[in-house]
Amino acid sequence: MDIRVLRYFLAVTREESISGAAESLHMTQPTLSRQLMDLEEEIGKKLLIRGNRRITLTEEGMLLRKRAAEIIDLVEKTEAELMAPDEVVSGDICIGGGETDAMSLIARIATDLQRSCPNIRYHLFSGNADDVTERLDKGLLDFGILIEPADMKKYDYIRLPATDTWGLLMPKTSPLAAQPVIRPRDIWDLPVITSRQSLLSNEFSGWLGKDFEKLNIVATYNLVFNASLMVAAGMGYALCLDKLVNTSEESPLCFRPLEPRLEVHLDIVWKKYQVFSGAADRFLKQVQNAFHKEAGAV
Template sequence: MEIRVLRYFIALANERNISKAAESLHLTQPTLSRQLKELEDRLETTLFIRGNREIILTESGYFLLQKAKEIIDLVDRTEHNLSESSGDIQGQIAIGCGETEGMRIIAKTFNNLQSKYPNIIFHLYSGNADDVSERLENGLLDFGLLIDPADKNQYDFIKLPYQDRWGILMRRDSPLAHKDVIYPSDIVDQPLLVSRQSIVDNQLSGWLGRSINQNPIVATYNLIFNAAIMVEEGLGYALCLDQLIDTSSNQTLQFVPLDPPLEANLNLVWKKSQALSPASRAFLKELRHNLIRYP
């Protein structure tokens, strides 16, 4: 597959109209149609169906669209990172992270680096550890921010001076709201909202002293914001990390930590086999410098 044709396909998927897509690409409609038909023939599948008013992607078309965007993103970042001029460091840095207050360490490093090298662009991808690890493996991210427990065997990493604390997000009028800490016995048979990450399930099961699946799991979540809304509506208790939801200004929700305390270290990781761009090397240098003086 040619990169150029993948860009054509993405344009068609965005416009959902062959004429508009051709216009946006500065191509004639017959030329675009021929290129896309050759793409379908090469892949031996139907990518889209012409509807009465718009183009409709098939299941194969949606799959290709996702992969095409990933490929184009990787190509664009690679080209950008190779286009250094006059010794000035420039390029793009893509980092994936879950929700954590420890992101402030990375943000401060980005800020310092950008003041030195204003032509560096940062791309943030939010997701859980499974999402971030997959994108790292596929070369779509330069770095990932992973919360322990995490399998770091395939990565080089820097342990950051920050720990996240686990607890329960609940309504202020819930039966457990008066407690200063939450013990395992407090949430026996309570409806829980839990992270979808299997490695987190293992950690929480260890704290509970039994499988977390013995509790009624009413929902799983990827990122906590929408789960917090479900807690507000009375669906149950969310097992989550502290400081991700601002409960100080929220009249409905409060966070109560677990006891015994359950804390998680934070790591910046990157693939061992990965060739780092000048921008990425500059970022690591700046991060290490900041960590020396980090309070």
Template sequence: MEIRVLQYFLTIAREESISKAAEVLHITQPTLSRQMKELEDEFQKQLFIRGNRKITLTKDGILLKQYAQEIINLTQKAERELSKEQDDLSGDIYIGGGESASMRLVMRVIASMQKIYPQVHFHIFSGNAQDVADKLDSGLLDFGIFFDPVNLSQYDYFTLPGKETMGVLMKKDDPLAKYEAITPQLLKDKPIILSDQNIVKNELAGWIGGNERKLNIKVTYNLINNSALLVEEGGGYALTFENIIHLDEKSTLCFRPLLPRLEDGIHIAWKKYHVFSKQAETFLELLKKEVNHV
């Protein structure tokens, strides 16, 4: 399986047509069709559904598209790193993490590094812990930022200062808004909007003294912003970290912490035995210095 053929495959998936893809790639249609037939023969899988007007991917084709894109991204990343001058601090840094006010420290270091090294470019991926771990493991991220509870035994990491407070996002005029903190009993039978991460559900299970099924979970999310809109529309109570959603006097929403309190630490991690690019190593050094000054 050649990188060139994977690029052909991705072009067909994007254009939804072999003839259009052949025009984009500047090769003949029969040549492209033959390459795709050989690719299907190699995997012994049908990758395309060839319709009258367009080509769509089979289930196996969709899976290959995901891996092919990751392979192409890694190849391009390697080419950029290897083509740089040895003493040239430039290139890309890939960081993934969930939404949190604690990310401000990381953003501060990124902003500082951009001023010092303008040829360094950052790529920030937002996702839940599993999304970040998958990309970190596959080499698509240099660093992943994780919140407790999390198992980081397979990574090298250090802990960032501060903790995130878990609580309930609700409408200001909701009856529960009169309470300074929210107990498990107050949430009984209430429609709950919760992160779809199992590890978060386990943490909530410990908080309520049982399992998450004691909560009336109506909606799950991987990032909170759209769920905040659902709360505004009266769709439930969202369990999330404090200060992710900006709240002020004009906001229709408010935040109340849980009682007993749930506070989660934050960590930045990277693959063990990972050989950093020069720019990634510099970023980590600057971040550690910033942490020591906090």
């Protein structure tokens, strides 16, 4: 499967037409059509549905679009690392993480490093632990920020000197807003909006004293901002971490911590035996210097 042809395929999915893609690629329409037909023949699957007005994708085409984008990202990342000049620390550092106030620690390290290495560029990816580890495993990220609990078997890591607190996000008009804390019995019958992170259910089951899946879960999220919109609209109450949503005096929402208190630690992780670019290696040394005494360093 040729990288060049994958770029052609992505251009067609972006433009939703052979003619539009051919124009953007500066090639003739018959040549592009031939390349796409050869790709379908090579794979043995139909990828494109050629309509009168626009091109749409088959199920196999949608899968290839996702994989092709990941492959192109990895190729471009590798090329940038290999072509970076030796005498100057430069290049791209890709960091993924969930929404957490601890990202401010990483931001401070990156800012400090930027003063001595201004040619480093940072690329941030937001997602839950499942999203981040998938991209780490594919080599699309150099580092991930994971909220515990997380499966760490494949990673080296350093625990960050920060904890986040779980609680309930709700409208200020809710009767529960009058309470300083939220106890398990308070949410048993509530419509709950919860994170999609797969390992959290065991953690919350222990806190609840009952199976987490027996809650009235009406929605899940991987970005808490979207969950906050559902809370504001009256859909339910969001289990989330503190300090991520505006709960100031002007906001219609408020946050109340869980009781017994449920706190989580955070780790910066990378693949075992990872071969880093010069930029990523410099960043890791900066992290190690900042947190070298933290438990969990490997």
